[in-house]
Amino acid sequence: MIYVDDRRTGNHGIARFAREVLSRLPARVSGPVRRLPVHGSASTPLDCLRPGRLRATSRDLVVSPGPNAGLSRAPQLVTLHDLIHLDTGSRLKREYYERVLRPAIARAGRVLTVSDASREAIESWLGPAAARVRVDVVGNGCSSAFTRDGEVERFTRPxxxxxxxxxxxxxxxxxxxxxxxxxxxxxxxxxxxxxxxxxxxxxxxxxxxxxxxxxxxxxxxxxxxxxxxxxxxxxxxxxxxxxxxxxxxxxxxxxxxxxxxxxxxxxxxxxxxxxxxxxxxxxxxxxxxxxxxxxxxxxxxxxGRYDWDRVGDRFARAVRKLA
Known part of the structure; x- marks a missing residue:
């Protein structure tokens, strides 16, 4: 069973990424894809303690389009877009990255990210564990609304x-x-x-x-x-x-x-x-x-470098490798 964490919603970057890749995932993997039974904000470091992930067994896979991991018997494939929280986040967030997220990534042996620059930073942060972890750059896409053709807002000055x-x-x-x-x-x-x-x-x-x-x-x-x-x-x-x-x-x-x-x-x-x-x-x-x-x-x-279908394909390919 593949459980997906679909709580990231809205118009910000991770929410857009989540919406695009998760909507494409069921058609690109075999077997059932179900919503992870976890509720509440996905942005708090204490999210890792929510018990819903325990529904998954060691034969399942938990997939997150963001940097969310927690108590689970299943391997967890997370998307680590960047390491900004290590420089700017609270002490609690830094502890989460070190004590929860890094061990979860090491256990899965694979983590997703969105740019070559982030891949290099993640490999450095993983330290010795980097030799046992594949960091896949799935990239990012541009939603169909963003094209040259369409209505133009008019201003009275540049x-x-x-x-x-x-x-x-x-x-x-x-x-x-x-x-x-x-x-x-x-x-x-x-x-x-x-x-x-x-x-x-x-x-x-x-x-x-x-x-x-x-x-x-x-x-x-x-x-x-x-x-x-x-x-x-x-x-x-x-x-x-x-x-x-x-x-x-x-x-x-x-x-x-x-x-x-x-x-x-x-x-x-x-x-x-x-x-x-x-x-x-x-x-x-x-x-x-x-x-x-x-x-x-x-x-x-x-x-063509920023096509959501291609991003969805790369995301699904990583899921299939672990599922």
Whole structure:
């Protein structure tokens, strides 16, 4: 029996990944696929103590599209998108990674991730166990809403898009300071921390040029990307960089920090790279360059690298190896 943890929902990155790969899984594996009988938030480290995983036996397999493992007799195939929690998470989360997640990965002998940069980080983190664990890069896809064709949001001035939360590694404050240097530009912020974002805008003196939105569906987000002069992605740590993929698929160039390897993996050669992650003057210059640049042209093979069917195939292949 294959049990899947389908609790990741919404419009954020892991939820999109979960929705796309789990919906494709039953058609790509033999035998029954059932929902894991675990309830409650999948984001708390204490999720590992929920008893529902004990329903599975040693002959079953528990599959998670996120970094969720716990008490179970069954092997657990998890998707570890990144190791950001080891740098920015609470002590409890770090303990979960070390005492629960790493042993579960070692027992399964396989773990999934979404980028080459994350694979390298995971192999280093596994230490001696890396020799016994296969780290499969299944990649990430771009949902069908994100194309060049479709409705375009109209703005009265050149407008940037910032799609992010306000966590420290997202590095968003520098963008507001840079915007203060570009009085002709506006910005639309999409994310789950409107009060914090509003505070950054007020501190930079750009409140009148910043609009903040929350929980935006894909169709509306694609409309925003198409109408934006550029996407700004200031993250210093990422597992993948989904907003860059989505924006570029809609024909919009990205401004990003060159030291964030997963983002650079997607945008290199087509975006505008910044060398100093906290240098608001350089960010302002890069934003201006992106706004004034030529239309974005992507190689013909670019989109094929981020096809959800291919991601679903790779995900299912790993499941079949362990099931």
């Amino acid at each position: 407008t940037l898009a910032l799609v992010s939360n306000a966590k420290v590694h997202k590095n968003v404050e520098v963008v507001f300071r840079a915007l203060a240097r570009c009085p002709e530009l506006g910005m639309v912020v999409v994310g789950p921390a409107p009060a914090t974002m509003a505070g950054f805008a007020a501190s930079a003196g750009v409140t009148d040029r910043v609009e903040i939105r929350h929980d935006v569906p894909d169709i509306q987000l694609a409309r925003l990307y198409r109408g934006s002069a550029a996407l700004v992605m200031p993250s210093t740590l990422e597992g993948f960089g989904l907003p860059v993929l989505e924006a570029m698929s809609c024909g919009t160039r990205a401004v990003y920090w060159e030291g964030c390897a997963p983002v650079a993996e997607i945008a290199a050669g087509s975006g505008v790279a910044v060398t100093g992650s906290t240098d608001d003057r350089e960010w302002a210059e890069a934003m201006d360059k992106a706004v004034r640049g030529e239309p974005l042209h992507l190689p013909g093979t670019w989109a």
